Amino acid sequence: MEVVEAIYTRQSTRLFKQNPIPVESLKQLIEAAVRAPTASNAQNWMFGIVTDPIKLKSLRSLSPGLIGHPAAMILFCIRTGTNPQTGEPQIPEYTWMGIGSALQNCLIMAHSIGLGTRPIGSYHKKGVAIYLNLPENFLPVLIVAVGESLDEPRKPRSINIDKVTFWEEWGES
Ligand SMILES: Cc1cc2nc3c(=O)[nH]c(=O)nc-3n(C[C@H](O)[C@H](O)[C@H](O)COP(=O)(O)O)c2cc1C
Numbered sequence: 001m002e003v004v005e006a007i008y009t010r011q012s013t014r015l016f017k018q019n020p021i022p023v024e025s026l027k028q029l030i031e032a033a034v035r036a037p038t039a040s041n042a043q044n045w046m047f048g049i050v051t052d053p054i055k056l057k058s059l060r061s062l063s064p065g066l067i068g069h070p071a072a073m074i075l076f077c078i079r080t081g082t083n084p085q086t087g088e089p090q091i092p093e094y095t096w097m098g099i100g101s102a103l104q105n106c107l108i109m110a111h112s113i114g115l116g117t118r119p120i121g122s123y124h125k126k127g128v129a130i131y132l133n134l135p136e137n138f139l140p141v142l143i144v145a146v147g148e149s150l151d152e153p154r155k156p157r158s159i160n161i162d163k164v165t166f167w168e169e170w171g172e173s
Pocket residue numbers: 010011012013065066067118119120121122123142
């Protein structure tokens with residue numbers, strides 16, 4: 001799938017098929033995520049892949065925002081503290097932008113290889129961190145539910161970019 005088509009047709013999945021996802025496909029998602037830009041090339045992230053049915057069940061129970069039964073979940077985490085590449089303090093906003101960029105790469109890659117995804121922000125972060133034995137300097141940010149989608153593709157969205165754009169200076173559209 002062309003990247004343009006992937007960007008225009010990606011949608012968050014509601015209904016997942018139950019079949020397992022090949023390990024290679026899951027690795028492709030992380031390979032895409034880690035190619036995102038980060039401030040000072042900090043790459044201050046960690047991705048926890050969960051496929052074990054018992055663990056998935058526990059994570060589902062900790063995730064009220066999750067719809068459906070994904071075959072895998074990926075926990076996106078931020079490494080707090082200093083930039084691991086330079087030892088310099090990190091600007092939190094930039095760290096968050098980096099993980100957001102990684103998220104989008106992951107979602108687009110998933111869609112382009114035929115996998116459905118849904119980002120889940122509504123989950124018990126502390127509970128998940130404890131359950132997955134996360135070290136204290138890693139902050140759980142988001143869960144990405146992954147699986148083959150049973151959803152119908154939706155109609156392409158029509159969004160008027162003039163409402164969210166200004167040219168040259170504020171007020172000029
Ligand atoms: C940071 C973030 C958190 C989200 N949290 C949830 C969530 O807890 N539960 C959920 O069903 N969807 C969640 N979503 C998915 C959004 O609801 C979805 O992306 C949005 O409605 C737009 O739909 P689309 O992804 O199909 O374009 C989240 C998305 C983002 C980016």
